[in-house]
Amino acid sequence: xxxxxxxxxxxxRKEGQNVTLSCEQNLNHDAMYWYRQDPGQGLRLIYYSQxxxxxxxxxxxxxxxxxxxxxxxxxxxVTSAQxxxxxxxxCASSIEQTAxxxxxxxxxxxxxxx
Amino acid sequence: ILNVEQSPQSLHVQEGDSTNxxxxxxxxxxxxxxxxxxxxxxxxxxxxxMTLNGDEKKKGRISATLNTxxxxxxxxxxxxxxEDSATYLCAPVENTNAGKSTFxxxxxxxxxx
Numbered sequence: 001x002x003x004x005x006x007x008x009x010x011x012x013r014k015e016g017q018n019v020t021l022s023c024e025q026n027l028n029h030d031a032m033y034w035y036r037q038d039p040g041q042g043l044r045l046i047y048y049s050q051x052x053x054x055x056x057x058x059x060x061x062x063x064x065x066x067x068x069x070x071x072x073x074x075x076x077x078v079t080s081a082q083x084x085x086x087x088x089x090x091c092a093s094s095i096e097q098t099a100x101x102x103x104x105x106x107x108x109x110x111x112x113x114x
Numbered sequence: 115i116l117n118v119e120q121s122p123q124s125l126h127v128q129e130g131d132s133t134n135x136x137x138x139x140x141x142x143x144x145x146x147x148x149x150x151x152x153x154x155x156x157x158x159x160x161x162x163x164m165t166l167n168g169d170e171k172k173k174g175r176i177s178a179t180l181n182t183x184x185x186x187x188x189x190x191x192x193x194x195x196x197e198d199s200a201t202y203l204c205a206p207v208e209n210t211n212a213g214k215s216t217f218x219x220x221x222x223x224x225x226x227x
Contacts, residue, residue: 004157035217040123040219041219042118042120042203042217042218042219042220043158043203043205043217044217045214045215045216048214058214059216090157090158097214099145099146099165099207099209100146100163100165101163102148102160102163103148103150103158103160103215104157104160105157105158105159106157107156107157108157
């Protein structure tokens, strides 16, 4: 089955520690995205990548970093510089980054920083 | 960041009721608008993508209309069923934004049997 996987589903970390969230897709999509959701709010774009070895900051990139070394993988690192890291994180992909293309979403990772 | 507003924030209806909700966005620089459905414990799934003023899309009991001149889209659900319970997200795309979507906060629909 084609799709997007994110692991783990729940993640707990101590304050001050960096943590990396995994996102893998086998849909052969060029574009990938990371979103954050906070209670009562919509999805806010953290980073996106249109193609391998290229990525761009989204609306709330501060305190996060990404890499896109392989087409199928787009890991997100939440660094200690992110002031409010506790949130629900969603990864998505689309065939390519154009306005008409729908995004396909993974199941999400809920990160709690203690 | 594009200012996207969805209303109402939440909605409770009885099974069989028809309902609708709104997505408002700046009409300038509009390129496309996506609707997604997000059921609890699942991933968001695409419902529609709309690009033309006056566009109307339909999938079963769910339909959507688009007015790009005044900057709004309506989502209609006819004869709501409990399985329609979900959060509905709209995501307009500006033509100056490299294809990136800006999501509204969503409308959460609860359909009571």
